[in-house]
Amino acid sequence: MADKVTIADVARVAGVSRQTVSNALNTPEVVRPETRQRVLEVVEELGYRVNFAARQMRTGRSKLIAIRIDPAGDGVNGSVFDRFLHGLTESAAGAGYRLLLYTAADDQKEIAAFQDLLGAYEPDGFVLTSTHHKDARTSWLLERGLPFVTFGRPWSEPADVHPWVDVDGSAGTEAATEHLLAAGHRRIAFIGWPSGSGVGDDRREGWRRALAGAGLDPAGLSRETPDGIADGEAAARDLLTADPDITALVCASDSLALGALHVARSPNPAWHAEAYRRIAVTGFDDTPVAKAIGLTSVHQPLTDAAARCMDLLGRALDGTPPGNLLLPPSLVVRQSA
């Protein structure tokens, strides 16, 4: 349906000339703000698709790449995005692009930010992070033929629906679990996020796969909790109290692992006088905190991921089929496991 809408339809509904529609989309500085707003609303309402090939033919690329930045979190896991952002800025600079930051609290507000950015700055492309099931942002950009790449795979759509780079999270938790199995652990529990998130379910799946490979039953060994140090501590306490045979905890993040370590290292826990000596803990993301406290953790190649994102986006901008990439993580073994 949407692909039958023409620029003439937009002009008619908005009550302006075709040239004004074109100006509102391509050179908004020559259009009055109210007019641009009305045109954009009609574009949205009718689902008019900007012809990306035609946009590409224009000479005046902005050389801007837009990326969302969130408020600072607990400071542990937030460092993942920050390292990605530093890497992306470098890679973008190498390709002659600069990054434009924006904020948005949810998908719909991020789509509103896309419209605002496209009107005001005409970024050449977008880099999206934190992909999730039924991601309204990628659908919106795809419908309009706007170039983008995601750091994070599409979780509900076919793998080739848009360009993306991701790190194989399940391979990471699988490697952590296999490392624990090789060290002789048999009761290995998992602390992760509530089911339903692509990233969280993927990390749990790696742990489950490793246990299955060793012929072990995962029943009763998994806990679901929001991400946070106190949450990891509570989940670890719950697991170790419920099952005194547990000797190792695989965690979906360094924040959770940090909380679990507080329990695992408690000098005199109620459930087992010697527990603190034998509970191995692994984290995920290899944050500076993991390095500082000797936490074994799954490392994501973030600088490489950022460079690959920029590479794929560059291909999209050049009209070359960009494809997608699943990068392998690596386990960094330290004192905690």
Next chain:
Amino acid sequence: MADKVTIADVARVAGVSRQTVSNALNTPEVVRPETRQRVLEVVEELGYRVNFAARQMRTGRSKLIAIRIDPAGDGVNGSVFDRFLHGLTESAAGAGYRLLLYTAADDQKEIAAFQDLLGAYEPDGFVLTSTHHKDARTSWLLERGLPFVTFGRPWSEPADVHPWVDVDGSAGTEAATEHLLAAGHRRIAFIGWPSGSGVGDDRREGWRRALAGAGLDPAGLSRETPDGIADGEAAARDLLTADPDITALVCASDSLALGALHVARSPNPAWHAEAYRRIAVTGFDDTPVAKAIGLTSVHQPLTDAAARCMDLLGRALDGTPPGNLLLPPSLVVRQSA
């Protein structure tokens, strides 16, 4: 001298019309890249000052604020800039601005980036971090009347030379040292950076001031080293070997403190069998690592500093005298001291 140069001088030397000079500076998209480059070179060569008041009168503000982002460092102290950047993005969004990121390896490359940004995107202002003695960047922006604010005070110039926000570093190390004095420590050493940096010398001064206040001699109790975990470790080892009476180490950063803690907590150091039990260590910046390992550290109010920077820059853009602000830090006491 520079203020006598007119747009007509630039046009004559560049061999173009006055309108072309104006276009090159204000609407670069309508000028050929080679022409713009030549005009910018002449502007720089002659020291032509863009009339900022006139720029302000233009209706089309870009609503962009430019800020430099550096490659990711050791991941400990880098979190300070990252927290500032998250805060600044939020504050800027609240004021209707977005951030434009750029990279630059030194002052001269950053000035080149200013020129490039001004030509391509016309940011309304700049936020500079990492101010230092004889800062060529602030001089360049001041000469051209371009609005900016620095996070970091001017170290070689009068305090009112340009708008800035800073955190009182010497008050932070003074508070850390006084905390140690109150706990009964008398031989308190300092591990900081090579003298000559404004920030580093300031932090050393706070420690010295606290010792002087207690009538104690700082001689032999200070070490200068590059910033890093291994550097902090080496400096702590050197200090504790040279002076077995030292019982506390005040460090200029959490990275240095983390290294110092490795020594302070070594189970059986050569210089003193019981040393690991009694060496107190303080850090600076209250990074996530400090929180995770129980390091007493000086906290900088980074979100507030970012909000104040945006506030001052907003005043500068409105033509209101912006002034400057020195914010107090706070000591976060944990297990390490």
